[in-house]
Amino acid sequence: PLPSGSLAPDVRAILGARRLSAEKLARRLQGDIDNIVLMALRKEPQRRYRTVNEFAGDIEKHLSSHPVLARPDTWHYRSSRFVRRHVAAVSMAATLCLLLVMFAVTTSVQNRRIAEQRDTALEISAFLEDIFQEPDPGNARGASITAREILEKGASRIARQLDDRPAIQATLMSTIGRVYYNLGEYDHSAELLKESLRIRRDVLDDQEGGVAVTKNELAATLMEKADYDGALRLLDEAISENRDRKGERSADLASNYFHVAEVYQATGDIENAERYARDSIAMFSSLRESHAMEVAEGKNLLARILQRRNALDEAEALLREAIELVKKTSGDDHPLIAYYLQNYAVLLQAKGDLDGAEATYYEAIAITRKILGDDHSLLGGSLVMLGRLLHSRKEYEEAEIAFRDALRVHRNAHGDTHPFVGYDMVSLGMLLHDMGKLEESEKQIRGALDIYEKSLGKDHQYIASALTALCAVLNDEGRAEDAGPLIERAMEIRRKDYDAKHPLFAATQSVAGRNLALRGDFPAAEPLLRDSLGVLQEQDGADDQRVRRARLWLREMYVSSGQAQKAERYRDPPLAAARPE
Structure with a gap:
């Protein structure tokens, strides 16, 4: 088009009226109507419409979105007219084509990922098959190879042979780390999970969120090692990562909360323990997929927490629900059944049902020995609680056997400085006191007190329990003055x-009252001894050994x-009639 300065005055007037530049006018004149008008007005007869009907026909073609004679017959122009006539159909066809392209791309990406996952699974399968060929008589040649030896060899080979396949290496390390955790081998578990986390964090791109999952697994292992x-x-890091990746509600986040x-x-x-336990149960229960086992674990944990609050009825209901969930989901011989039975026995003991508690302890111990063997940490927990019950019944020899066996198990599983070991030592110490x-x-x-001071907070209730037991011994040794600051x-x-x-408060208060009495401060001792006796008697009954001791101290x-x-x-x-043998 010509510059607007070279246009005739009438053309410039038209442009001014329309508020157009010459360039914009040229673009507008490229449409059907403008071209029809221009053709009708051409000076050369051979370039005009030959008849009025031809002119009218072009207008009708324009109105029906067909190609007109006044426009050049190009492919682009014909295509545009076709699209105008069939807007809906063309739009649907275009959308379908776009969807087909997107589907093809997505399918291609998914197929590639599936192929990669298949290849990874095949490599993992081949690697594990190679590891587990060791027990084959053709390979072992008469040598006895234990499951732990297989795991040790497998872990060693993973570290040596899979450096060029970090994804497979990290997956297998996490897998064997979890197996070690379930076996109670927490040092080995932590070592493998830490290395798996390093690989996932430093080498892989973490598309699947494996870093957060491994952090959760490693945290569970560190907790068993008392690295709270x-x-x-x-866990704080995993929670943040899972929220960023999956939002405020997911199975991984619920597991973090647990x-x-x-x-x-x-x-x-x-207080925080109860809040997070309830949040975990609620989140697992709200998810579309079934998480029955996770809900059962949450209810068991919440029951233990509520027992610390002396909310025994709610705790009992939760434990019953947890046991039924596991039985329904995984059968009567799942290891969690043994664990929940142990906790249920503790609850029955707290409620005064000693016969029911003892029978339940023995049931839990039998299941644990059958499924997990004689060295698993869970067995140690059942043994120490059985020992405490036998102690309360003055079956001292049987109680001592149970306590010392629990100590053996927990030292082998956790080392000499774990709080579980401290708990066993306090329990044994209290028994030896009565002996x-x-x-x-x-x-x-x-x-035990030394273990607690190093591994737990300075105000942990286990420390108060150990101090109470120690002061009771010092009182009987004639060292009440030494015991005074400790019981305070x-x-x-x-x-x-x-x-x-609370019965734990009352038990400590009773020892404190006796300490004051031994030091001659009778006015201060009397209310402590009298009040604690009332609480303990209401909790445990008049025949309980701890109640009889508190009554003796008040009388003295x-x-x-x-x-x-x-x-x-x-x-x-x-005394009530002895139970029948």
């Missing part, structure tokens, strides 16, 4: 989590302070 700070740090609750429960933060072996009792309890610290710790009606205090008449009120009632 390390476990909580990994393990956070476990850490808080182990470190004595009962009159005060020196050995003090040694066991001080050893134990009371301070108890007050942080429990009120005066009255005698020592010259109040013999009051002492007579606190004589022991006759």
Whole structure:
């Protein structure tokens, strides 16, 4: 087109009226109507419409979106007219073509991923098959090879032979790490999971979220090793990553919450433990896929937490639900059944059903030995709780056997400095105290206290329990002055989590009252001994060994302070009939 300065005055007037430039006018004149008008007005007869009908026909063609005579007969022009006539059909066809292209691309990508996953699975299968050929008589040649030896050889080969296949290497390390965890081999588990995490984080691109999953698994292992700070740090990272990747509701996030609750429960933060346990159960229950086993684990954990709060009825209902869920999902011989039965026995014992508790402990122990063998940490837990029940029934020899076996199991599974070992030592120390072996009792309890001080927070309730047991021994050794500051610290710790009606608070208060009485402070000792006796008797009944001891201490205090008449009120009632053998 010509520059607007070279146009005739009438053309410039038209442009001004339309507020157009010459370039814009030229583009508009390229349409059907403008071309029809221009053709009708051409000076050369041979370039105009030959008849009025031809002119009218072009207008009708334009109105019906057919090609007109006034426009050059190009492919682009004919195509545009066709599209205008069939807008809906062409749009649908174009959309279909686009979808087909997208489907083809997506299918290609998925096929490639499936092929990669298939190849990876085949390589993993071949690798594992090669590992498990070791027990084949043709290869072993008479040598006995245990499952743990197979795992050790497999872990060694993974580290040596798969450096060029990091994805497979990380997957197998995580797999064997989980197996070690389930076997109670926490050092081996942590070693493999840490290396798997390093590979996933530093070498792979983590498209599938494997870093967060491995952090969750490693945190569970670190918790069993009493590395609570390390476990909580990994879980915080995993929660953040899972929220970014999957939003506020997913199975991985619910699993993170479960393990956070476990850490808080182990470190004595009962309020946060309960909150995260309930959130985990609610999230697993709300997901479309079934997570029955995870819900069962959450209910079992929440039951243990509620028992610490003395909410025994709700805890019992949760444990029953957890046991039924596992039986329905995985049968009667799943390892979790043994664990939940152990916790249920603890609950029955707390509610005073000692016969039911003892039978349940033995059932849990039998299942554990059958499925997991004689060295699994779960067996140690059942043994120590059985020992405490036998101790309460004055079956001292049987209780000592159970405690020492629990110590053996937990030391082999966790090492010498794990809180489980400390718990066993306190339990054994309290038994030795009642057997009159005060020196050995003090040694066991001080050893446990040292473990607790190093592995748990300074205000953990296990420390209060150990201090209470130690002060009871020192009182009987004639060292009440030495025991005074220790029992005061134990009371301070108890007050942080429990009120005066809680049996653990009452048990410590009873020892504190006796300590004051032995030191001659009878006015301060009397309310402590009297109040704690009331709580313990309401909890455990008049025949309980701990209640009889508290009653004896109150009676001795009255005698020592010259109040013999009051002492007579606190004589022991006759013992209930012994249980039949």
